[in-house]
Structure formats: structure tokens, C-alpha cells
Amino acid sequence: MVTLKDVAQKAGVSEATVSLVLNERPGVSPKTRAKVLALAHELGYSPNAVARSLAMNKTSTIGLVVTDIENPFYGSLVHFLSEHAQKQNYSLLIAASGDEIENEDSIINVFLSRQVDGIIIVPSQNVRTNYQIFKMLKKRDIPFVFAVSYYPEYGDAFVMTDYRAGSYKLTKYLLSLGHKKIVHLTGPNSEAPLNKERIRGYHEALDECGLADKSEIISCSKADFFSGYQEVKQLLSVEKPDAIISINDIMILGARKAISEAGYKVPKDISIAGYDDVSFASIIETPLTTVKQNIEEIARLSIDLVIKKIEDHTIVRSRLLVAPELILRDTTAPHSDQGA
Amino acid sequence: MVTLKDVAQKAGVSEATVSLVLNERPGVSPKTRAKVLALAHELGYSPNAVARSLAMNKTSTIGLVVTDIENPFYGSLVHFLSEHAQKQNYSLLIAASGDEIENEDSIINVFLSRQVDGIIIVPSQNVRTNYQIFKMLKKRDIPFVFAVSYYPEYGDAFVMTDYRAGSYKLTKYLLSLGHKKIVHLTGPNSEAPLNKERIRGYHEALDECGLADKSEIISCSKADFFSGYQEVKQLLSVEKPDAIISINDIMILGARKAISEAGYKVPKDISIAGYDDVSFASIIETPLTTVKQNIEEIARLSIDLVIKKIEDHTIVRSRLLVAPELILRDTTAPHSDQGA
DNA sequence: TTAATGTTTTAAAGCGCTTTAGATAAATTT
DNA sequence: AAATTTATCTAAAGCGCTTTAAAACATTAA
Structure with a gap:
């Protein structure tokens, strides 16, 4: 595995310089910049995101806990969430709760351990009695948003259909x-x-x-x-x-x-x-x-909202309702009293 | 955020000892073990998986690139993959390729950068002309398996229906x-x-x-x-x-x-x-x-296979075919020549 | 009692990166 | 030409953990 250090040595510069170049930061001459870039490419250097995360205390990862991906509705939602997360350079750590409350909690804990930057929760429709986990998230100031459904008293961000x-x-x-x-x-x-x-x-x-x-x-x-x-x-x-x-x-x-x-x-x-x-x-x-x-819209707003919360830690509340659309097809007809 | 160091200080032992305790490794007396455990719990310590990954060079993460989660078939597959990965203490980094070849490649590169331990690929059905990425995975000895479909010449592991x-x-x-x-x-x-x-x-x-x-x-x-x-x-x-x-x-x-x-x-x-x-x-x-x-079986075998490849790096080839089942319902009937 | 053995504990290095503060070199001003 | 200012560059620390080699302590054998 080729590391930043390797690139630095080959290029005859310090690791710091290489880091600056690769992150497109100012303060390095065009000449060295070019040299480093060429070498990095030549050596097939690929940054180690884990090391980066540790150093920066940021993983660019969003944890998604979703009840039931088997259900085509949620499948579709996951699809668009994935798409939009990618666009914003975030990765999605996904876990299915199988609609079990306890699983939700343990999944969230795994996410925390993995230092996700934020969490999107598509909650189980089962009745929850213990809201500890959300209080904890709030106390620890972990950005999280509910999608599709939510718990009115907990969390101050959600996106769902009206x-x-x-x-x-x-x-x-x-x-x-x-x-x-x-x-x-x-x-x-x-x-x-x-x-x-x-x-x-x-x-x-x-x-x-x-x-x-x-x-x-x-x-x-x-x-x-x-x-x-x-x-x-x-x-x-x-x-x-x-x-x-x-x-x-x-x-x-x-x-x-x-x-x-x-x-x-x-x-x-x-x-x-x-x-x-x-x-x-x-x-x-x-x-x-x-x-x-409008699943795509829900997905887009959810991703944007959680990222907003991640990046400027000052959001108060945002409760977004997405307009639904009536789709008329063939299973509805005038009442038989009225003429067809 | 409470770190291992905090626990060590409070307990009056070294970080090494705490690490040993938390990983349930031998060589620490029952007394200190108990003390550390108690303190860790009291402080609400949760290990930082990112730091751990960096130190151990192992993320316990599997990258999943899937064509189209919107399709209920793949949705179901993802569901079971998630379920089985969790059971084996792996997390799933998921990204949808939207059935685009180029996306597949870039997703795989992101996964590599994120140091996933292995990759499961549910390939696009579009025609691929460039197989560089798989050669590269092979050369770099990254465990990967194809699920549901595969490229006959590339990769030596797949799981799909017969x-x-x-x-x-x-x-x-x-x-x-x-x-x-x-x-x-x-x-x-x-x-x-x-x-x-x-x-x-x-x-x-x-x-x-x-x-x-x-x-x-x-x-x-x-x-x-x-x-x-x-x-x-x-x-x-x-x-x-x-x-x-x-x-x-x-x-x-x-x-x-x-x-x-x-x-x-x-x-x-x-x-x-x-x-x-x-x-x-x-x-x-x-x-x-x-x-x-049998989607669940395909999911289970895929997870097991990739983990096997991750853990003992010696597997040669495994091409697993899962038996399908004929489901007779109401859209088939004897030919009209034959009696009903 | 001493040496030898076994058990517990820890100091320190290292994982691959970022970042800060200061060093060095180059450009500008007097 | 010396003094400032500005542009480049780097040494070193640090992120939170694991691991190795050696230290410290306790136990047993001689």
C-alpha cells in the first residue's frame, strides 16, 4: 500500500506539503504542486480515508437505519438517499432494523462507535417506549434527522410527506x-x-x-x-x-x-x-x-438536512413536509348512483 | 468524548491494560479487569472504531455496490445482506450504481479509499468493456465477490441462482x-x-x-x-x-x-x-x-464468502449456485388441446 | 535466600493522515 | 545592502487506538 509518506519521499518534499497539495490548499508553489501530483498518480496513491478521518475527526459518513428495505417503498428511498449522498461526497453506512426497536438502538450505537458524522433514521412503526437513545444523541450533539416518520417529542428535524x-x-x-x-x-x-x-x-x-x-x-x-x-x-x-x-x-x-x-x-x-x-x-x-x-424529494431533503446539521452546527428545527400527488388510475369510479 | 486514555487515567492503569481488558484478551488480573470494566461503563466509554481500524488495519466493513435498490428484488437482497453482515459484526457501506458501469468503478474506488475489508458487487447488466478495476482488485488482493451475476473471466468468487x-x-x-x-x-x-x-x-x-x-x-x-x-x-x-x-x-x-x-x-x-x-x-x-x-440464501452465502476471503486469505475459487424453486400460481394452465 | 519461572503491567512506537507554528527562501521595500 | 514583507516549505505533535518488548511484581523451586 502506497502512503502519503511514500509520495513525499519520492518527491523529496515533506508529508505536510503533499497533504497540502492533495487537499488543494494554497501555500504551495505550482512547481512542487505539479511534481507531487504527478508522482502521486504515478505511484497509484490513494488516500487512506480512515487515517484522514481520525486526524480530522470527521468521517464523511452518514449512518442510515431503515426499518425494512424489502418493502419497495423503502428500497426506493434508500436508492435516492444513496444517490444524493454520493453527490455530496458522503458515504452511507446502512443497516436494516427489520422493524425491531431494539435493533434500531443497537445499530445507532454501532454507528456512533464508527464515528458517523450524522444519522438518518427511518423509524420502525412499532410502538417505542424508550426514547433514551434520542435523548443521548441530542445530548451528545450528534446530528440526526428522521425520514418518512418521526417521534414528535424527540429530535428536531424530520422530512416526510404531508x-x-x-x-x-x-x-x-x-x-x-x-x-x-x-x-x-x-x-x-x-x-x-x-x-x-x-x-x-x-x-x-x-x-x-x-x-x-x-x-x-x-x-x-x-x-x-x-x-x-x-x-x-x-x-x-x-x-x-x-x-x-x-x-x-x-x-x-x-x-x-x-x-x-x-x-x-x-x-x-x-x-x-x-x-x-x-x-x-x-x-x-x-x-x-x-x-x-415524492420519494426522491424526501431523500434529497433528508440528505441535505443532515449535512447542513453536520456542517453548521447551529440549526434549530426543521420539519419539512413534502407535497404528495394524487394519482388517478383505474380502481376508482363514480358511485353507481351517478351516471358513469 | 471519552477516550480509552480517560478510562486508563481514572482507573490508574496504562492505556495498554485498558485495551487488553476491552478486547477480552488474557494477561490481566481479574481485579483490574473488573475495575476497568466498571469505570468504562461509568464513564460511558464507547470505543472509537476509526482509531481502531487505523491501528489494526482492518475496518470490519464490507462495501456493497448494487445496481438498483429500487428494484424490489435487489432491495430484498440488500435487506438480507445487511442482516447477515450485522450478525457477523460487519458493517455495510452501500452505494447504488444506478446500473451505470462508470459509477460502479468510482464507487469501488471510494470503497478502497475507505479501506473496506472486502467488496460485494451486484453488477450492472449493461455491457462492460473495461475490466481494469477487477484486475486491480485482484492484483491488490482485495477480497471481492459477485452476487446475483458475475463476469466469467474476472473474479474467482460468485454466488447466484442456478x-x-x-x-x-x-x-x-x-x-x-x-x-x-x-x-x-x-x-x-x-x-x-x-x-x-x-x-x-x-x-x-x-x-x-x-x-x-x-x-x-x-x-x-x-x-x-x-x-x-x-x-x-x-x-x-x-x-x-x-x-x-x-x-x-x-x-x-x-x-x-x-x-x-x-x-x-x-x-x-x-x-x-x-x-x-x-x-x-x-x-x-x-x-x-x-x-x-432464494435471496436470503444468496445473501448469506455472499456475506460468508467475502468474510472467509477476508479472514483467511487463501481461498482459491468458489462459485456457488443456489437452487431455485418453481412456484406454481394462476398464470399457467394446460394447453387448450388438453382437457383442463 | 536465591534463582528461576510465571503473571501482570506498561512505555513507547506505530497506524496514515492533518495542522500548527516556526524555519527557510524569495520578493519587495527602504 | 539591509530590513521587511510575503510566499513556500517542514518538523513535530496529535488523532485514539493496538501491539511489542521489556519492566515489575508475585510465585515456586532449588
């Missing part, structure tokens, strides 16, 4: 189609921002139309396909709503399965809509009406 | 249903192992049934939904095959769209099958017959 607005828009749209009974499928922890804000938007829309009494929230034990299927199967055995919406795209596909099995057609008998607009939403047989989260 | 076997099984199955004309949709670079081996399996199965002359490969410009749609639309305007298979699940959904638009029913008129068994394959309206890759 869930309220998304659900509001979607519900309004369904109401405009003449639907009255719109059932909202939600995840297990209805206090999680991911669920709560969506429900808020839903309620606001209903209220505005004087349909508050039609509100029906069904809380699924897990926010997955099977859970959506089961809950809707159960639901349909007692009543037939006009429409069903959900906090993600996957659960609503489970719902659709139950709907088909019950002998109803989508969207003729029941309109359905998802949330997220994951990759498959547009390519399935009946493309899904859904609310698209 | 694509040949998967396509063979699937084709055999379709033949057993009475189909004769089975069209195979493949990606742009038919020399990439990902495509080549699949085609081999397909041909072997046809040959065995004396149907070699029925073989038809359609090469799509990109291995995505739209490309699958277009090629099959074109195909159906001239002939109607018995079945269509593909190198992944996404393209075959494109194909299905074209099939529907042409007025055919799946699977009554045309059977279709994908490859990969990505998450959505089972939850769409008509669940997809496909070949499941």
Missing part, C-alpha cells in the same frame, strides 16, 4: 365521485404519525362534507397484504362500503382480493385506492389509484 | 402442460450470465422434447415493464404463442398487458410465467407463476 394533505385530497376526490361510506384501513399503531396524519386528512374531508358520521377506521394488526385481506373480508360480511382506502398500496391489494372473493367488482361496486405509489401500483392488471409520495 | 436449472424446470413444466410454442423474453445483453444461463436451461428443456425448432428468444431493449409490453404487442401481431416466459417478473407483467389488449386471456389462451418471485408476484389479481430465487 400525509394529511394526501389523505385529504384522496378522500375529497372519492367524495366528489359520489361515495359516502369510505372506509379507511390503517396500521396497528394509530398514534404513529404515518397513520395519525392520514386519518386527520380523511376526517377533515369528511367533516367538510358533513359526513363525519360516516367515518370508519379499521385498524389492521399489521400493515400488510394478509391483514388487509382479512379485515376487509370481515368487513364485507357485515356491510358494503362505497370505497376503501388504505395507508399503503399493499394492504389495499389484500382488500381487493377480499372484495373479489365476495363477488364485488372494482371499481364498479367498490372503489379502492392505496398510498405510496410503489413501483408495482402502475403495472398490475388494474392499475391502482393512489397517493404518490 | 438460473439454468430454474429455466429448465419452468420450461419442462410448461411443456408438460402441453405447450409447444414457448417464447422466451430476455434482456438486452444476451451474453450476461443472467440471460445466458436462463436461455441455456430453456433450450435444454426444448431439446429433450424434440422441440428445438420451436425455440424463440425475444431480446428486449431494457428488462422492464414497458419493454416487455412493446415486444409482446409486436409479437402478437404476427403470431400467438402457447406460453411466454421471461427473465424477471416485471417484464412479464408488461407482456400480460399486451396479451389482454390483444384480446387473449391469461392463462386460458396464453400461459405466462416470470422469474424472481418478487414480493408483488403473489399479491396481484392473478398471482404469477414464477421461479423463486
Whole structure:
């Protein structure tokens, strides 16, 4: 392995000089600069970032703890986070928590040990009872930001979709189609921002139309396909709503399965809509009406925010909401009372 | 920040002793060991992995360069890689190449600069013309393994599905249903192992049934939904095959769209099958017959292999093929000649 | 009691870099 | 030509850890 020292010796200058050259710092003559550069190239010198980090007390590394990369939504998020981090010359240390709270904590500790400059957390949707770790991060002044979700009381930076607005828009749209009974499928922890804000938007829309009494929230034990299927199967055995919406795209596909099995057609008998607009939403047989989260924007803002916090340590609070977009496809149709 | 030195001073011992204790090395009395441990805990000492790496010339970090995490298949792979790396006390530095060859190279260089202990490469499917980087890795004796795909001439370690076997099984199955004309949709670079081996399996199965002359490969410009749609639309305007298979699940959904638009029913008129068994394959309206890759196994073997290479530098070659599994769902049915 | 052996402990060097303060050389001013 | 100023360069310390070789101490054997 060729080190800075080697370059210095070959070039007949001090290590300090080589360091200055390689970091494009002023105070070295064009002549020596050229000589050093040539030699470095010739020897195939590649700086040792570990040594550099130790000396500078900065690793140019961001730690990313993410619940579940398997989920295409998070996969996409990781993709854009990686892309933007690279652009800014940061590397990403990534670890999947598998949606387990304890894993989150231990991953964060590993990150700290590895001296990451900042941390991006895509938190588990499970219920957390112990917030020690975030208090600690704050006390130790480690820059961290929440992406996609967050804990309202802890951390003063997050980036996520304006869930309220998304659900509001979607519900309004369904109401405009003449639907009255719109059932909202939600995840297990209805206090999680991911669920709560969506429900808020839903309620606001209903209220505005004087349909508050039609509100029906069904809380699924897990926010997955099977859970959506089961809950809707159960639901349909007692009543037939006009429409069903959900906090993600996957659960609503489970719902659709139950709907088909019950002998109803989508969207003729029941309109359905998802949330997220994951990759498959547009390519399935009946493309899904859904609310698209601008994942790339969330990723970009998250990276920028954490870097900002790293570089000027003075940021107070920034809570960024990214506007969602209503994507109309084929699973929603006017209520059968209204003409098609 | 509390350092090893702080702990040493408080405990009234040397830094060397503290180091021995913290690394659970012999040669220190139980008494001092206890004292040091207690103090370390009390002070909230957390070792600085960067300093450690520099001293030991080992980072316990694996660099992962992956084409496209957005693709649920790779997302899932990354998930399991992360999980297994954590279990073995390695961290993962991840970067997405966005399927661009040049990015792959520059990412690898960043990894080298960061002194990763080894590299896992999930290569782009684009055609590579310059293999310098792999030669360099080899020359510098950097452990690296290819996952999911590989370059036959470069690198002596890879882990991937036995694509040949998967396509063979699937084709055999379709033949057993009475189909004769089975069209195979493949990606742009038919020399990439990902495509080549699949085609081999397909041909072997046809040959065995004396149907070699029925073989038809359609090469799509990109291995995505739209490309699958277009090629099959074109195909159906001239002939109607018995079945269509593909190198992944996404393209075959494109194909299905074209099939529907042409007025055919799946699977009554045309059977279709994908490859990969990505998450959505089972939850769409008509669940997809496909070949499941054992992603978790691929991930586990990749991590184990690279770590093995890191720890005992003597491995020669290991080319691991993971068995795929045929998943029968609802998009395949007997040929209409045969009774249902 | 001394020598020999074994156990614990530590001083010091080193990992590859950055940075600071001072040395040296060159350019400018009087 | 000497005195300043300015531009280049470098010695040395330091980042937080590991490791080696030797020192210090305790134990056992002779």
C-alpha cells in the first residue's frame, strides 16, 4: 500500500506539503504542486480515508437505519438517499432494523462507535417506549434527522410527506365521485404519525362534507397484504362500503382480493385506492389509484438536512413536509348512483 | 468524548491494560479487569472504531455496490445482506450504481479509499468493456465477490441462482402442460450470465422434447415493464404463442398487458410465467407463476464468502449456485388441446 | 535466600493522515 | 545592502487506538 509518506519521499518534499497539495490548499508553489501530483498518480496513491478521518475527526459518513428495505417503498428511498449522498461526497453506512426497536438502538450505537458524522433514521412503526437513545444523541450533539416518520417529542428535524394533505385530497376526490361510506384501513399503531396524519386528512374531508358520521377506521394488526385481506373480508360480511382506502398500496391489494372473493367488482361496486405509489401500483392488471409520495424529494431533503446539521452546527428545527400527488388510475369510479 | 486514555487515567492503569481488558484478551488480573470494566461503563466509554481500524488495519466493513435498490428484488437482497453482515459484526457501506458501469468503478474506488475489508458487487447488466478495476482488485488482493451475476473471466468468487436449472424446470413444466410454442423474453445483453444461463436451461428443456425448432428468444431493449409490453404487442401481431416466459417478473407483467389488449386471456389462451418471485408476484389479481430465487440464501452465502476471503486469505475459487424453486400460481394452465 | 519461572503491567512506537507554528527562501521595500 | 514583507516549505505533535518488548511484581523451586 502506497502512503502519503511514500509520495513525499519520492518527491523529496515533506508529508505536510503533499497533504497540502492533495487537499488543494494554497501555500504551495505550482512547481512542487505539479511534481507531487504527478508522482502521486504515478505511484497509484490513494488516500487512506480512515487515517484522514481520525486526524480530522470527521468521517464523511452518514449512518442510515431503515426499518425494512424489502418493502419497495423503502428500497426506493434508500436508492435516492444513496444517490444524493454520493453527490455530496458522503458515504452511507446502512443497516436494516427489520422493524425491531431494539435493533434500531443497537445499530445507532454501532454507528456512533464508527464515528458517523450524522444519522438518518427511518423509524420502525412499532410502538417505542424508550426514547433514551434520542435523548443521548441530542445530548451528545450528534446530528440526526428522521425520514418518512418521526417521534414528535424527540429530535428536531424530520422530512416526510404531508400525509394529511394526501389523505385529504384522496378522500375529497372519492367524495366528489359520489361515495359516502369510505372506509379507511390503517396500521396497528394509530398514534404513529404515518397513520395519525392520514386519518386527520380523511376526517377533515369528511367533516367538510358533513359526513363525519360516516367515518370508519379499521385498524389492521399489521400493515400488510394478509391483514388487509382479512379485515376487509370481515368487513364485507357485515356491510358494503362505497370505497376503501388504505395507508399503503399493499394492504389495499389484500382488500381487493377480499372484495373479489365476495363477488364485488372494482371499481364498479367498490372503489379502492392505496398510498405510496410503489413501483408495482402502475403495472398490475388494474392499475391502482393512489397517493404518490415524492420519494426522491424526501431523500434529497433528508440528505441535505443532515449535512447542513453536520456542517453548521447551529440549526434549530426543521420539519419539512413534502407535497404528495394524487394519482388517478383505474380502481376508482363514480358511485353507481351517478351516471358513469 | 471519552477516550480509552480517560478510562486508563481514572482507573490508574496504562492505556495498554485498558485495551487488553476491552478486547477480552488474557494477561490481566481479574481485579483490574473488573475495575476497568466498571469505570468504562461509568464513564460511558464507547470505543472509537476509526482509531481502531487505523491501528489494526482492518475496518470490519464490507462495501456493497448494487445496481438498483429500487428494484424490489435487489432491495430484498440488500435487506438480507445487511442482516447477515450485522450478525457477523460487519458493517455495510452501500452505494447504488444506478446500473451505470462508470459509477460502479468510482464507487469501488471510494470503497478502497475507505479501506473496506472486502467488496460485494451486484453488477450492472449493461455491457462492460473495461475490466481494469477487477484486475486491480485482484492484483491488490482485495477480497471481492459477485452476487446475483458475475463476469466469467474476472473474479474467482460468485454466488447466484442456478438460473439454468430454474429455466429448465419452468420450461419442462410448461411443456408438460402441453405447450409447444414457448417464447422466451430476455434482456438486452444476451451474453450476461443472467440471460445466458436462463436461455441455456430453456433450450435444454426444448431439446429433450424434440422441440428445438420451436425455440424463440425475444431480446428486449431494457428488462422492464414497458419493454416487455412493446415486444409482446409486436409479437402478437404476427403470431400467438402457447406460453411466454421471461427473465424477471416485471417484464412479464408488461407482456400480460399486451396479451389482454390483444384480446387473449391469461392463462386460458396464453400461459405466462416470470422469474424472481418478487414480493408483488403473489399479491396481484392473478398471482404469477414464477421461479423463486432464494435471496436470503444468496445473501448469506455472499456475506460468508467475502468474510472467509477476508479472514483467511487463501481461498482459491468458489462459485456457488443456489437452487431455485418453481412456484406454481394462476398464470399457467394446460394447453387448450388438453382437457383442463 | 536465591534463582528461576510465571503473571501482570506498561512505555513507547506505530497506524496514515492533518495542522500548527516556526524555519527557510524569495520578493519587495527602504 | 539591509530590513521587511510575503510566499513556500517542514518538523513535530496529535488523532485514539493496538501491539511489542521489556519492566515489575508475585510465585515456586532449588
